[in-house]
Amino acid sequence: MSLQLKGRPVLVVGASTLAERVIPDLLDAGAEVTVCEGGEITTVIEAWAEAGRISLYRTTFTAAMIWGKSLVVLCDPGLRREVSVEAARRGTLVDDATGGEAADVRRVTGRRASRAGDLAGTVALVGGGPGDPGLITVEGRRLLRLADVVVADHLAPLSLLGELDPDVEIIDAAKLPYGRAMAQDRIHELLADRARQGLFVVRLKGGDPYVFGRGWEEHAAMVEAGIPVRAVPGITSAVAVPAAAGIPVTRRGLTHDLAIVSGHLPPGHPESLVDWPALGRLRGTVVVIMGVRNGPAIAAALIEGGRDPGTPAAVVQEGTTANQRSLRCTLGELGRRLVDEGVRPPAVLVIGEVAAADGAGGR
Structure with missing residues (x-):
């Protein structure tokens, strides 16, 4: 068989002495x-x-190296399976110059299945951490690199998406605070649809999927749809963001309790499940996430519940990122400072002795 290669782009995988013997014939045939x-x-x-x-x-x-190539010539036997799978997916011919047996690609269904193996056709709910892309877990980053499809939230470490191959499908689920957001049911539909296509789907979320991240809803939806699903825990912003500003949420001899609450609904809202008067009676640390808009009302409710207005408080905006900024005040000043300082989400509110100025640090 003779291939017409004049002007055709050809990829040679491997730069060994075997490749030295192959390349002259390709050049003589006019290949690029x-x-x-x-x-x-x-x-x-x-x-x-x-x-x-x-x-x-x-x-x-x-895999991206195959794009636009008419032929791949394999000169590295260690890459036989990966090259064969990626070329087969794109319909690109492979000439195995190593003389080895052709790789079995019949069972491969996902785009990255040569590496992901039995992950094809499954969903992983991955916690991306508090913002700094370096704070995603090792397992979370490994799975992200294997993904065929990534459904990402606004607070996920989106810079990591730039490391993915160009053919990975990235779906923006938004979830902007008080802004546009993809309907949760639609997210469930997308996850199940792509998994049923035999693809490996990563649902990339900020923080931890199970800490105010609606991860359990998505897990339950996949189970109901018959889709294998797993959760990969992430570092929650409720602990990591204060730490980045030099605030330990617990401190020996100072506090023995920690309450993490969602502030997306104001005190008194009929759908709120938070017992704000009970929180006001606590002596320990209260960390509020998603509470910027309702911060003034939350501070007032805690004081009304019995918390001393002089209790130290702190606000950390965009924690663990290059845009991090923090401010210290008292609980009585918290509502006014949120407004006067123009604090915007994402930000974490910390109320308790741990927020005192003598614990200051971080950025």
């Missing part, structure tokens, strides 16, 4: 040759690249 290394680059191939005869990726194979 690109080579990616497989752990080594021979001096001859280096010279061809410097002379402009070939293009050279000084990195190992990635």
Whole structure:
């Protein structure tokens, strides 16, 4: 069989002596040759690249390298399965110059299934942490890199999406505070639909999926739909954001209790499940997330419930990120300072002795 390669882009996987023997025939046929290394680059191939005869990726194979190629020539047996799977998915021919047996790609259904294995057709609810992309868990980042589809919230570490291959489908679920948001039922539909296509779906959420993240609703919806689902815990902003500002939410000899509450509904709202008078009677730390808009009413409710207006308080906005800023005040001043300082979500409110100025630190 003879292939017409004149003017055709060809990818050679591996820059070994085997590739040295393959490349001249491709060039003689008029192919436009690109080579990616497989752990080594021979001096001859280096010279061809410097002379402009070939293009050279000084990195190992990635799926994106196949884009637009008419043929892939495999010269690295260690990458046989991955190359075969990705090429088969795109309908690109593979010439295995290593002489090995063809990789079995029949069972592969997800785009990344050569690496994800039995994750194809499943959903992972991944907690992205408090904002800093470095604070996602190792497991969360591993699964994100295997994803075929990522359904991301606004508070997830979105900079990590730039590391994904260009063909990964990214769906913005928004969830902006008091702004636009994808309906929760629609999110459930998307997760189930993509998983039924045999794809591996990562639901990337801010903080921890099960700490005011509606993760359990999504878990239950997948179980009802018959979709295998798992949750990957994340670092919650309720603890990490104060820590980034030098505030320990517990402190030996100062507090033995910690309450984490959602402030998305104001005190007195008929749908609120928070016992604000009971919180006002506590001596320990109260951390409020999603409470910027209702902060003045929350502060007033805690004081009415018995908390001393002189109790130290702190606000940390966009914690753990480059835009982090924090302010210290008292509970009695908290409502006014939120308004005067123009604090915007996301921000965490901390009420208790741990927020005192002598514990200041962080950014």
